[in-house]
Amino acid sequence: MPQIDAARFLQDLHDLRQIGKYRTGVHRPTYSPQDMEARRWLMERLEECGLEASMDGIGNVYGRHRGPGPHLLVGSHIESQNQAGWLDGALGVVAGVALARAGLPVDVCAFADEEGHFEGGFLGSRSIIGDLTEEEIDRSRSRNDGTALRDALAAAGLAGRPRLRIEPGRHKGFFEMHIEQGTQLEGAGLRLGVVTGIVAIWQWRIVIEGQQDHAGGTTMAERRDAGLAAVRLLAAIDREFPRICGERSTWTTGRILLDPGAPSIIPGRAEVLFQFRDVSVEVLERMEAGLRALVRESNRRERCAATLTQMSRATPALCDPAMMAALDAAAERHAPGAWQRMPSGAGHDAQYIARRMPVAMLFVPSIGGISHHWAEDTKEEDLVLGCQVLADAAEAFLKG
Amino acid sequence: MPQIDAARFLQDLHDLRQIGKYRTGVHRPTYSPQDMEARRWLMERLEECGLEASMDGIGNVYGRHRGPGPHLLVGSHIESQNQAGWLDGALGVVAGVALARAGLPVDVCAFADEEGHFEGGFLGSRSIIGDLTEEEIDRSRSRNDGTALRDALAAAGLAGRPRLRIEPGRHKGFFEMHIEQGTQLEGAGLRLGVVTGIVAIWQWRIVIEGQQDHAGGTTMAERRDAGLAAVRLLAAIDREFPRICGERSTWTTGRILLDPGAPSIIPGRAEVLFQFRDVSVEVLERMEAGLRALVRESNRRERCAATLTQMSRATPALCDPAMMAALDAAAERHAPGAWQRMPSGAGHDAQYIARRMPVAMLFVPSIGGISHHWAEDTKEEDLVLGCQVLADAAEAFLKG
Numbered sequence: 001m002p003q004i005d006a007a008r009f010l011q012d013l014h015d016l017r018q019i020g021k022y023r024t025g026v027h028r029p030t031y032s033p034q035d036m037e038a039r040r041w042l043m044e045r046l047e048e049c050g051l052e053a054s055m056d057g058i059g060n061v062y063g064r065h066r067g068p069g070p071h072l073l074v075g076s077h078i079e080s081q082n083q084a085g086w087l088d089g090a091l092g093v094v095a096g097v098a099l100a101r102a103g104l105p106v107d108v109c110a111f112a113d114e115e116g117h118f119e120g121g122f123l124g125s126r127s128i129i130g131d132l133t134e135e136e137i138d139r140s141r142s143r144n145d146g147t148a149l150r151d152a153l154a155a156a157g158l159a160g161r162p163r164l165r166i167e168p169g170r171h172k173g174f175f176e177m178h179i180e181q182g183t184q185l186e187g188a189g190l191r192l193g194v195v196t197g198i199v200a201i202w203q204w205r206i207v208i209e210g211q212q213d214h215a216g217g218t219t220m221a222e223r224r225d226a227g228l229a230a231v232r233l234l235a236a237i238d239r240e241f242p243r244i245c246g247e248r249s250t251w252t253t254g255r256i257l258l259d260p261g262a263p264s265i266i267p268g269r270a271e272v273l274f275q276f277r278d279v280s281v282e283v284l285e286r287m288e289a290g291l292r293a294l295v296r297e298s299n300r301r302e303r304c305a306a307t308l309t310q311m312s313r314a315t316p317a318l319c320d321p322a323m324m325a326a327l328d329a330a331a332e333r334h335a336p337g338a339w340q341r342m343p344s345g346a347g348h349d350a351q352y353i354a355r356r357m358p359v360a361m362l363f364v365p366s367i368g369g370i371s372h373h374w375a376e377d378t379k380e381e382d383l384v385l386g387c388q389v390l391a392d393a394a395e396a397f398l399k400g
Numbered sequence: 401m402p403q404i405d406a407a408r409f410l411q412d413l414h415d416l417r418q419i420g421k422y423r424t425g426v427h428r429p430t431y432s433p434q435d436m437e438a439r440r441w442l443m444e445r446l447e448e449c450g451l452e453a454s455m456d457g458i459g460n461v462y463g464r465h466r467g468p469g470p471h472l473l474v475g476s477h478i479e480s481q482n483q484a485g486w487l488d489g490a491l492g493v494v495a496g497v498a499l500a501r502a503g504l505p506v507d508v509c510a511f512a513d514e515e516g517h518f519e520g521g522f523l524g525s526r527s528i529i530g531d532l533t534e535e536e537i538d539r540s541r542s543r544n545d546g547t548a549l550r551d552a553l554a555a556a557g558l559a560g561r562p563r564l565r566i567e568p569g570r571h572k573g574f575f576e577m578h579i580e581q582g583t584q585l586e587g588a589g590l591r592l593g594v595v596t597g598i599v600a601i602w603q604w605r606i607v608i609e610g611q612q613d614h615a616g617g618t619t620m621a622e623r624r625d626a627g628l629a630a631v632r633l634l635a636a637i638d639r640e641f642p643r644i645c646g647e648r649s650t651w652t653t654g655r656i657l658l659d660p661g662a663p664s665i666i667p668g669r670a671e672v673l674f675q676f677r678d679v680s681v682e683v684l685e686r687m688e689a690g691l692r693a694l695v696r697e698s699n700r701r702e703r704c705a706a707t708l709t710q711m712s713r714a715t716p717a718l719c720d721p722a723m724m725a726a727l728d729a730a731a732e733r734h735a736p737g738a739w740q741r742m743p744s745g746a747g748h749d750a751q752y753i754a755r756r757m758p759v760a761m762l763f764v765p766s767i768g769g770i771s772h773h774w775a776e777d778t779k780e781e782d783l784v785l786g787c788q789v790l791a792d793a794a795e796a797f798l799k800g
Contacts, residue, residue, distance in 0.1 A: 182617030199616065203663055214771060215652040216599065216677060216745030217582030220642075227653050228638060235635035238628060242620075252615040253627050254663040256656045263603055263654040263673045273663045277616060345616030371614055 002102040002391045006384040009098040012045060013383070016078075016094060017086040025374030026086050029144060030079040030113040030123075031059060031156040038078050042093065042110055049100035051108060057153070057161035058127040058137075059112035063096075065105050072394055073166075073174040073357070074099055074106045076349055077114035077124065082144070085376025087179050087383075089114055089349075091364075095177040095387045102391055105398070107171065111349045118142055118149050125349035127163050129356050166356050172398060173323050173358040176350040177390050179378055183369035184342060191382050192339035192389060193363030194327040197279035198351040199250075199343055200314040202288065204274045206233065206295065210304035212260065212268025227258040227267035229304040234272065236294050241276075244290045246283035248343050251276040279316045279343045317351035320358030323397050327362055330392035334385055346371075362390055402502040402791045406784040409498040412445060413783070416478075416494060417486040425774030426486050429544060430479040430513040430523075431459060431556040438478050442493065442510055449500035451508060457553070457561035458527040458537075459512035463496075465505050472794055473566075473574040473757070474499055474506045476749055477514035477524065482544070485776025487579050487783075489514055489749075491764075495577040495787045502791050505798070507571065511749045518542055518549050525749035527563050529756050566756050572798060573723050573758040576750045577790050579778055583769035584742060591782050592739035592789060593763030594727040597679035598751040599650075599743050600714040602688065604674045606633065606695065610704035612660065612668025627658040627667035629704040634672065636694050641676075644690045646683035648743050651676040679716045679743045717751035720758030723797050727762055730792035734785055762790055 019041060020026045020034030028035040039061045046053035046063030053063050061078070065071055076092025089110075096108035111124030119140040126132040140149040153159055180186075185193050210226030234253055241251050253274050258267035276287045295308045324341070331339035342363065350359040364386040367377045419441060420426045420434030428435040439461045446453035446463030453463050461478070465471055476492025489510075496508035511524030519540040526532040540549040553559055580586075585593050610626030634653055641651050653674050658667035676687045695708045724741070731739035742763065750759040764786040767777045 180617065181614055182619075183622060184617075184619060187622070201616075201664070213769070214581060214746060215650060215654065215675065216601075216747070217580065217584075217769065217771065218650070218745070219582075219584065219648065220650055222583060222587070225652075227656065228634075231631055231634045231638065231653070231656075234628075234631045238631065248619070250615060250618070250620055252625075252664070252666055253631070254615065254658065254665055254667065255661040256627065256631075256658055257661075258654065258656055261655045261657075263675055264601070264652070265654055266652055267654065275615065275663055345618070346614060347616070366617075369613070369617065371617065 002104055002395050004098045004102050004387050004391050008101060009094065009384065009387050010380060012094045012097055013090065016041065016090050022083050023374045024086070025084055025376060026080050027083050028080045029082055030115065030117040031152040035079045036156050039110065042078060045097050046108060049097060051100055056164040057158055058123050058132070058163050059156065059158055060124040060128055060164055061110040062164055063100065063108040065107050067105055069105060069170065070172045070398055071170055072106045072398060073109060073171045073353065075109035075111065076176050076178060077112070078110040079113060079115055079117070081115050081372045083374050084372050085374060087376060087378055091179060091383065092177045095390055098387050099391050099394055104391060104394055106394065114349050117144060122349065122352055125352035128166055129352055130165055131352065171357050173320060173360065174350060174353045175390055175394055176348055176359065176361045177386055178348060178361060178363060179366045179371065179376070180363040181346050181366055181371035185363065185365040186367065186369065188340065190338050190340055191335045191365060191385055192331045193342045194324055194331060194339060195319055195344045195361035195363060196324065196341050197316050197318040197343055198348055199277040199279050199345055200284060200316040201275050201277050202284055202313050203311040204291065205309045205311055206272040206274055206306060208270040208304050208306045210268050213266045215264045215266050218266060223266055224303045225266050226270040226304050229298060229302040229306065230256060230270035230272055232302070233294060233298045233306060236297070237291070240290055240294060241287065244286050246278050246280055249276060249278045249283055249287065250345060251287070277345055279318065281316060317354040317359065319360045322400060323358055323360030326393035326397040326400065327360055327389065329396065330389040333392070334389050362386055402504055402795050404498045404502050404787050404791050408501060409494065409784065409787050410780060412494045412497055413490065416441065416490050422483050423774045424486070425484055425776060426480050427483050428480045429482055430515065430517040431552040435479045436556050439510065442478060445497050446508060449497060451500055456564040457558055458523050458532070458563050459556065459558055460524040460528055460564055461510040462564055463500065463508040465507050467505055469505060469570065470572045470798055471570055472506045472798060473509060473571045473753065475509035475511065476576050476578060477512070478510040479513060479515055479517070481515050481772045483774050484772050485774060487776060487778055491579060491783065492577045495790055498787050499791050499794055504791060504794055506794065514749050517544060522749065522752055525752040528566055529752055530565055531752065571757050573720060573760065574750060574753040575790055575794055576748055576759070576761045577786055578748060578761060578763060579766045579771065579776070580763040581746050581766055581771035585763065585765040586767065586769065588740065590738050590740055591735045591765060591785055592731045593742045594724055594731060594739060595719055595744045595761035595763060596724065596741050597716050597718040597743055598748055599677040599679050599745055600684060600716040601675050601677050602684055602713050603711040604691065605709045605711055606672040606674055606706060608670040608704050608706045610668050613666045615664045615666050618666060623666055624703045625666050626670040626704050629698060629702040629706065630656060630670035630672055632702070633694060633698045633706060637691065640690055640694060641687065644686050646678050646680055649676060649678045649683055649687065650745060651687070677745060679718065681716060717754035717759065719760045722800060723758055723760035726793035726797040726800065727760055727789065729796065730789040733792065734789050762786055
């Protein structure tokens with residue numbers, strides 16, 4: 001079995017943490033000077049391991065193994081959310097470096113803008129699988145300050161560079177290590193999560209049209225209160241969804257806007273952002289049918305018209321059974337009984353890479369579940385354990 | 401019985417409509433040049449009727465009857481909401497002028513800023529009953545543009561003027577005519593509403609504290625979703641309030657704010673603006689008890705803490721039985737069967753004047769219920785009918 005250099009692995013993580021340091025976390029928005037410094041730092045590390053390092057026209061940093069295959073692809077992303085944690089994607093990239101240092105035949109990639117600082121998001125992983133057009137790059141703007149993506153690429157010195165594509169047939173699979181970004185492992189006293197798949201998010205906008213009126217002059221019987229119709233619909237979802245959901249489904253109302261939103265005015269319009277997530281298309285479709293039925297029921301019962309619009313309908317990315325089995329075995333060897341299989345509720349680069357090759361993901365616990373915040377952290381022994389399990393699983397899967 | 405000059409009454413209304421004209425309505429925010437022009441126009445009309453006209457330090461225009469009593473006070477307000485209707489308060493003021501023209505012993509007053517362009521609102525009627533301090537005037541600012549009330553008064557030429565107070569014992573009662581600002585009269589095919597009282601608004605803020613988390617990484621069982629707790633509480637209010645409310649009670653959720661309000665983030669905090677209105681303190685207290693019980697129940701059931709804060713707790717202003725009886729009789733004489741008693745769901749100057757003398761209000765229908773909008777209107781025959789009924793009732797009440 002390969003032996004990772006734990007001290008070196010942790011040193012790499014701590015070195016990278018100094019770039020764009022913000023309190024105990026980092027601030028490295030995509031294509032910022034700090035982000036570009038981190039990408040150049042990574043290229044040096046990749047060359048150190050003997051990989052052939054390059055940066056492409058969307059900012060993907062790629063370290064290509066110079067020897068014969070079969071190869072694996074390993075990585076994640078290196079930019080961070082604003083004022084966010086030091087691990088997140090950086091962990092998966094530095095774990096790739098550690099596997100390369102341990103002599104495994106891996107290509108290591110840091111995909112650009114997984115965090116979606118620019119409209120579209122997942123620019124790097126979508127670009128490398130051929131799912132990002134020049135037209136989308138022309139249109140996309142920063143969600144932080146409106147800067148055009150083209151201008152940001154030019155300012156980062158990336159204008160005109162070609163964009164890398166996955167070499168068909170080169171990789172047997174893609175491994176991505178990541179922090180859990182939740183409390184399931186910590187809550188259950190576990191140290192590793194073998195990811196079964198990355199849930200798809202089906203995002204909806206529900207608009208309810210009523211009649212704006214003065215709250216004083218309008219009797220209850222006369223009202224067409226869009227806000228109240230929204231509350232009733234959301235309460236019905238709260239009652240019905242537990243009966244139709246899957247074991248690990250989630251559903252979330254992130255925003256309720258009442259228009260005009262004044263204390264003495266009956267809302268004439270309500271807008272609700274609602275989403276659900278699951279790894280099973282069958283479950284997602286059952287929840288969609290349930291949602292549509294509840295909206296129809298609202299339109300039969302209420303004097304306000306509800307309209308349902310689907311804003312996104314992704315496909316869940318399922319992890320590869322053989323890769324999961326390799327992770328299971330390695331996890332059980334290094335941490336007997338202290339691991340579980342679990343879906344990933346958050347999106348990851350692996351969901352796009354899964355369209356071109358088998359993928360698998362390994363989670364380590366997030367202390368207190370904190371994520372996308374500078375206080376994010378994971379115990380060093382869990383970081384090292386995860387990296388070693390990843391290395392073992394990579395070797396076993398390559399031999400399998 | 402006194403006979404109003406219908407043509408002159410309508411001419412006065414249409415003349416006033418030219419001042420600050422906006423489409424078919426008017427734009428006369430408090431202390432604006434248009435508002436001050438309207439106040440000066442009113443002073444001329446008051447002098448024409450033989451009243452002694454003055455304007456005080458808060459902008460109240462007062463026409464004092466020169467003859468012996470007993471006197472009545474009649475009026476309303478003359479400024480408008482922004483780009484709003486031509487009648488609203490102007491109707492009650494011009495009706496007062498019509499009663500004076502008909503020889504009734506009335507003082508006529510246009511109270512400043514009923515519309516609340518400045519913080520505090522009802523400045524004129526609160527000032528004239530001695531319920532507006534110099535300190536509040538020092539603090540108050542325009543809700544439109546932040547101008548200090550002191551600066552607005554100085555710009556309008558009112559700095560340093562004394563403020564009028566009601567002369568104790570001078571008035572037998574106060575009559576205010578107003579448009580309904582609703583559709584109850586129109587919907588029932590009625591032409592007049594004898595107001596039983598002005599509802600009190602008890603305004604509440606409900607803050608629910610949960611735990612902000614990523615919608616992907618947090619299972620349904622782990623969540624402390626402040627938005628969902630708010631939806632459940634509001635749904636419970638929707639179920640319970642019909643069982644405890646009065647016949648004409650209203651309750652309204654005007655605003656729901658989820659923080660941070662993003663599609664993929666479980667809301668960590670929800671803020672709800674909720675109010676109820678009734679003319680009966682007993683009913684208001686029953687609704688308060690119901691609301692407090694539901695919030696306690698929410699705090700027993702939910703993993704989020706709900707806090708209830710009362711933002712305002714007004715006293716309902718009940719109309720005087722003898723004045724209502726005089727309006728009933730006059731209404732039945734001029735429009736047999738085409739009137740009803742009804743509460744006023746909106747606030748009016750009469751609610752403050754009621755603290756110093758008996759008050760009554762008469763409503764005429766709003767076409768389509770439109771109010772606080774330039775399209776606001778009332779049929780001319782209803783305007784004339786209302787003014788004549790007011791005059792008859794005033795005389796009968798004075799004699800009674």
